[in-house]
Amino acid sequence: MAEGTSDSPLGRRRLLAPLLVILAGVALRVDRLGAKSLWIDEVITFEVAQRPFFSPLTRDGSVAGFCLGDTGPGPLAYGAEWLLMRVRPDEQLLRWPSAVFGAVGLVAMWLLLRSAVQDRRAGLTALLVWAFSASQINFAQDARGYALATALVTASLWLAGKSWQTGRWRWWWGAAGLHLVAFFVTPLSALAFGPLALAVSLGTRRGAISSAPARLIHGGGSVLAYLAVGGLWLVAWFPRAFYLDTADGHRSARRLWPTVEGWSTLTDLARQWARDAADIRPVPWLPGNGWWLTASAVTMLAALTAVGLAACLRRWPWNVLVIASCLAPVSLITVLSSSHLLGPRHLFWLQPIVLLCFAWGVEATLRRLSSHAGTAAAVVLASLIISGVTPRLLERRLTEKANWRGATEWLIEHASPGDLILPGPNSEIACLQHELRTHVGWTTYHIDSAPQHPLAQALAAADRLQPRPFVILDGVDRVDELESLVAAGRRVWLLTGFWGSTTRTADHWDWLSAHAVPVTSFPGEMAIGVWLIEPPPGQTEVSAF
Known part of the structure; x- marks a missing residue:
């Protein structure tokens, strides 16, 4: 994504643009951080973080006991908040870890794009989308661990890419280690590790990755290590998360098999995403209230992501990663058909992969243009994206989740x-x-x-x-x-x-x-x-x- 070393004048100039984008993204993530009241999930986090970390005498009277039954964050997310509440039980302090890791996620995304995208203009445009992403800003201002988990998954993708490029397995084991930490932050992070391990096990058509036996040893070995450590947490978490205590004291299981309701839930989720994508706010000072601006930005983002998805079919092992990751939500929906885990925020682990597809789509498009025309197109695209999302960001800035x-x-x-x-x-x-x-x-x-x-x-x-x-x-x-x-x-x-x-x-x-x-x-x-x-x-x- 960048040419020249970072200590050369050319390298420093090329670092200036991504640095400005990252600083803008950080400013959006810390803006009005403590001005809004906590919503229910944050209230739960605030109350739980003030309990003892472990108490063998009570079921849910401790942080460790409570997180066994929570279908959202895991013990590391609650543990980080618990440590902060020992310093000072403060609402704004509760949200600062998410804001910090939201900034770390921006840097991790820049490293990923710098490594995986050859065209600097395409990488910079994708970084701009990530910096202005409403969902990422929401994660960074929400004390629920999603910003930390997203940053870890993004950094893991970057390390996996380094492993594929250099053939050095230490990068891969670093990626697996970060994914394991993310798993203990939010268990659903595991859904992004399977495609990664599959891609490593199958290897590459070209590149410096080593022999097939080594790929199987490292890819399969990392999966076994992942399951051996994470399985302890999964075994403890699964029964509490997916079995409900009824009023008469009996336990009833959530539906864990494909049902008609599962497809109904899939339809409802698709409608919810469609409503969210079409949630276009009027801008009075623009002709036609500016609806066309946001609609154009949304359409352009979707189209370029589709182009990138098609382009990555020719990239190995990225194609395995992307295809498997895009199919994973469908599997999740059919398996957990009537569970409330199906909210879009629980697909945080998919967002870095989708953005990577978008960057590849921009890269493939710019490659067909001349240098000057491509630069002009990148500037127009960046302007369109910023103009399209700014009205919604301004509204979200002043809108409470629950006042x-x-x-x-x-x-x-x-x-x-x-x-x-x-x-x-x-x-x-x-x-x-x-x-x-x-x-x-x-x-x-x-x-x-x-x-x-x-x-x-x-x-x-x-x-x-x-x-x-x-x-x-x-x-x-x-x-x-x-x-x-x-x-x-x-x-x-x-x-x-x-x-x-x-x-x-x-x-x-x-x-x-x-x-x-x-x-x-x-x-x-x-x-x-x-x-x-x-x-x-x-x-x-x-x-x-």
């Missing part, structure tokens, strides 16, 4: 003594409690209205305890419970966050529409709505209790 801080401050201002706050199930109550504890300094009530604790008893207990401006109830979600609150003359505020909006039944929403009034909402990727149920006029408050 629980704003919702909490609004409730404190508008709720009255004796009011009841009913968040949605599990995640909503956790987010609300976190905001009250960390930004308001309250110790809130967490009252369970399960059958052994009738609603009337729970309310009476809440009223006897130390007064608070309002009382928060958890688990009150059935229509009959809501009706009893209305009959009791209590004013009720309902918060409908992401989980509440997806898990509540149709009869719940019918009842809510008939008895509650939508008061306000807090926009975001996971919008929060606030509904109010007023007691009937003249009814004595809490008369039923």
